[in-house]
Amino acid sequence: MLNPFRTQSGPIRFPSAVxxxxxxxxxxxxxATSAAEVTVFTDRSVTLTSAxxxxxxxxxxxxxxxxxxxxxxxxxxxRAQAIVQGRLQQGxxxxxxxxxxxxxxxxxxxxxxxxxxxAVVVDRRxxxxxxxxxxxxxxRIEAYxxxxx
Numbered sequence: 001m002l003n004p005f006r007t008q009s010g011p012i013r014f015p016s017a018v019x020x021x022x023x024x025x026x027x028x029x030x031x032a033t034s035a036a037e038v039t040v041f042t043d044r045s046v047t048l049t050s051a052x053x054x055x056x057x058x059x060x061x062x063x064x065x066x067x068x069x070x071x072x073x074x075x076x077x078x079r080a081q082a083i084v085q086g087r088l089q090q091g092x093x094x095x096x097x098x099x100x101x102x103x104x105x106x107x108x109x110x111x112x113x114x115x116x117x118x119a120v121v122v123d124r125r126x127x128x129x130x131x132x133x134x135x136x137x138x139x140r141i142e143a144y145x146x147x148x149x
Contacts, residue, residue, distance in 0.1 A: 040134055041109045042118040050135035059109055059117060062102035065095070 038054040044064075048056065069087050073080040088095060112121060116129045120137035126144065128137035 036122050036138070037124065038134065038138060039108075039121045039124075040118055041105070041112075041114045041121065042132075046118050046132055048118065049133045054120070054134050057105035057108065058102075059106055062099065062106060065099050065102060 035053075040048060040051055040054045040056045041059055042048060042056065043060040044058055069084055073083055091098075109119070112124060112127070114121070114127070118130065118132050120128045120131055120134055120141075122138060122141045126141045128140055131137040131140070
């Protein structure tokens with residue numbers, strides 16, 4: 001029978017202290033390398049700075065996509081429906097994915113009770129409203145976190 005814990009020279013033996021230390025070291029290394037999750041909810045009218053490492057969600061993207069689908073439609077509802085369906089088919093899965101992603105961003109903002117843009121959200125827990133400099137908002141959140149016991 002094949003034993004995955006046996007080498008050609010015999011069974012692998014790890015002293016429990018070494019194994020425990022290895023697990024702790026790996027856990028601490030993982031904690032040290034994990035960065036805060038930063039999401040910025042905004043719209044295209046706001047110019048963000050220092051947003052390179054943040055997930056930026058433009059809440060007006062869904063409206064922009066839908067406006068482009070509805071652009072220059074005729075008054076006849078049957079013809080308009082056919083044109084929109086053609087545009088959806090022409091856009092294919094990329095358009096469907098873009099629309100789904102745009103509405104997911106709106107749902108995420110709603111789920112986090114975001115009420116004003118821009119909103120810088122860290123770890124889905126802390127939020128700074130009205131700050132377009134993401135680094136400054138992150139610094140304010142970090143200062144708050146340090147001040148809390």
